[in-house]
Each structure stands twice: as C-alpha cells, then as structure tokens.
Amino acid sequence: RKEVEQDPGPFNVPEGATVAFNCTYSNSASQSFFWYRQDCRKEPKLLMSVYSSGNEDGRFTAQLNRASQYISLLIRDSKLSDSATYLCVVLPYNNNDMRFGAGTRLTVKP
Amino acid sequence: DVKVTQSSRYLVKRTGEKVFLECVQDMDHENMFWYRQDPGLGLRLIYFSYDVKMKEKGDIPEGYSVSREKKERFSLILESASTNQTSMYLCASSTDLSGNTIYFGEGSWLTVV
Numbered sequence: 001r002k003e004v005e006q007d008p009g010p011f012n013v014p015e016g017a018t019v020a021f022n023c024t025y026s027n028s029a030s031q032s033f034f035w036y037r038q039d040c041r042k043e044p045k046l047l048m049s050v051y052s053s054g055n056e057d058g059r060f061t062a063q064l065n066r067a068s069q070y071i072s073l074l075i076r077d078s079k080l081s082d083s084a085t086y087l088c089v090v091l092p093y094n095n096n097d098m099r100f101g102a103g104t105r106l107t108v109k110p
Numbered sequence: 111d112v113k114v115t116q117s118s119r120y121l122v123k124r125t126g127e128k129v130f131l132e133c134v135q136d137m138d139h140e141n142m143f144w145y146r147q148d149p150g151l152g153l154r155l156i157y158f159s160y161d162v163k164m165k166e167k168g169d170i171p172e173g174y175s176v177s178r179e180k181k182e183r184f185s186l187i188l189e190s191a192s193t194n195q196t197s198m199y200l201c202a203s204s205t206d207l208s209g210n211t212i213y214f215g216e217g218s219w220l221t222v223v
Contacts (some may be wrong), residue, residue, distance in 0.1 A: 008150065043200060043214035044153070087152070098212070100152040 003027060004090050006101035013108055017078045021104045023088030024070045030099075032091040033064055033071045037084045038103065044087055047073075078108045113137070116201050116215035123222050129188040131218050133201030142184035143168075143202040143212070144176060153200065159184055191222045 006023045013019050025033075033050035048055065050062040050071050061074040071090075075082055088101035117132040135142065141160050145153040145168075155168030157176040165176050173195060177185045184203075188195055198219050204212040 004152070041217070041219075043216050045214070046212075098153075098155070100154075102150050102152040 002102075003099045004088055004101040006086075006088050006104045008102060009105040011104065011106045013078055013106070015078055015080060015108055015110055017108075018074065018076045019078055019106065020072055020074045021086055021088075021106075022070050022072050023090075023101050023104075024068075025088075025090045025099070026069070027090065027092060027099070028066075028069060030090045030092050033062075034089040034091070035060075035062055035071075035073050036087040036089055036100075038087055039084050044100075047086070075106075078106075080108050080110065082106060083108045114201055114203055114213050114215040116199075116218045118218050119216065120219045121221070123191050123220065125192060125222055127188075127191050127222075129191050129220065129222075131186040131188075131199055131201070131220070133184045133186070133203075133215055134182050135184075135201075135203040135213070136182065137203065137205075137213075138181065139203035139205050139213075140181075141204045141206070142178065143204075144174075144184065144186045145200045145202065146170070146197040147200055147217075148197050156186065156199075191220075193222050196220060196222045 035047040036044040037047045038044040050064050054063040059076045063072045085103040085105045087103045090099045114135045143158040144156045147153045159165045159178040175187045200217050201215040
C-alpha cells in the first residue's frame with residue numbers, strides 16, 4: 001500500500017462546476033498536510049495547508065479527517081485556470097520526510 | 111521571491127555517462143533536496159542536505175550521489191547513467207522542515223538512451 005494515495009483522474013469538469021479530491025495516508029502519526037498544485041511540465045507550488053479544523057481560501061476548501069486518515073480538497077466555481085495536477089503532501093511531525101501523492105489531474109473545460 | 115534555479119532543463123545522455131545536475135538557490139536556505147518524479151509514483155526523495163558538506167540519503171539514493179560545497183548550491187551526480195534514471199528531477203530548498211516553506215526549481219528532464 002502506498003503511503004499517500006490519490007485518485008489519478010483525470011477529472012474533466014465544465015467551468016463553474018464543483019469538484020472534490022480525496023487523498024488517503026497510511027501513517028497515523030502524520031502531523032502536517034498540504035495541497036500543492038503542479039502545472040504541466042512545471043514545478044509543484046504550495047496551494048494551501050490543511051488544518052485540523054478545516055480551512056478555506058477563496059474557492060478552495062481543505063479538510064482533514066484524522067479518524068479515517070484522509071484529506072480533501074474542494075474547488076467551487078471551477079475556472080479554466082484551475083486545470084492542473086493537485087498533489088497531496090503529508091509530513092510526519094518535525095521530520096524531513098515529506099510524502100507526496102502521485103497527484104490528481106484536473107481539466108476544466110469551457 | 112525565492113528563486114531555485116536548475117541550470118539544465120532538458121538533457122539527453124547516453125548509458126554509462128556521468129551526469130551532473132546543478133541547483134542554486136538565492137535565499138540562504140539551510141535545507142536543500144533532490145527529488146525525482148515519475149508518472150504514477152509521485153515525488154521520491156533521493157538525497158537532502160541540511161548544511162554545507164552535510165548530506166542524508168532519501169528513499170532512493172542508489173545510483174546517485176550529491177555534493178554541497180557551498181550553501182547555495184546542491185549538485186546531483188549520476189556516476190553512470192542508466193535508462194531507468196530517465197525521469198524529471200526536481201531540486202528544492204527550504205528554511206525549515208515544515209512542508210509549507212519548501213520551494214522547487216522548475217525541474218530537469220533527463221532522458222538516458
């Protein structure tokens with residue numbers, strides 16, 4: 001079993017749609033969680049951190065479910081510019097050992 | 111803005127060649143990393159360094175070595191390139207060990223033929 005698992009997609013959605021991705025992790029000791037965005041043939045960039053209480057940044061909402069060991073990313077009112085691969089990242093506490101999911105590919109179509 | 115620069119974006123090398131991938135960061139970060147990214151596997155850590163001349167093996171160090179003679183520069187070396195090292199290589203740097211302060215270079219696409 002992979003340490004961090006994501007549905008690879010692709011998710012093809014129309015503009016304006018709401019789309020959600022999940023990511024499961026196997027290490028129950030993990031303390032920090034993030035979503036990164038990676039455009040085609042570019043480097044990953046931090047989209048948002050995921051806090052225990054859930055957090056929102058504009059059209060993006062991230063949630064953490066420790067009991068079931070998954071995090072989620074919800075994108076509302078999808079834009080064409082949201083088309084990218086979204087990487088789930090999990091970090092054990094104070095450990096230089098980031099674990100990356102393989103990514104979920106999203107394509108938003110006109 | 112933090113800048114992590116990978117000098118070579120696209121390389122094609124022959125099996126058995128020695129390959130150097132260079133990475134420079136301009137923000138005086140202590141920590142630097144080399145990852146490779148392959149379809150379906152995500153990013154995997156090859157080596158990291160938390161100080162000049164210090165290095166630690168990551169998950170997949172076999173076939174690679176690194177050098178950090180100066181704080182701003184972290185080099186990845188393939189002593190004898192093999193076709194299974196064809197991949198996209200990402201360098202990164204960070205101020206600490208939390209996941210929200212890591213910055214990546216644009217990546218180096220290496221093809222070994």
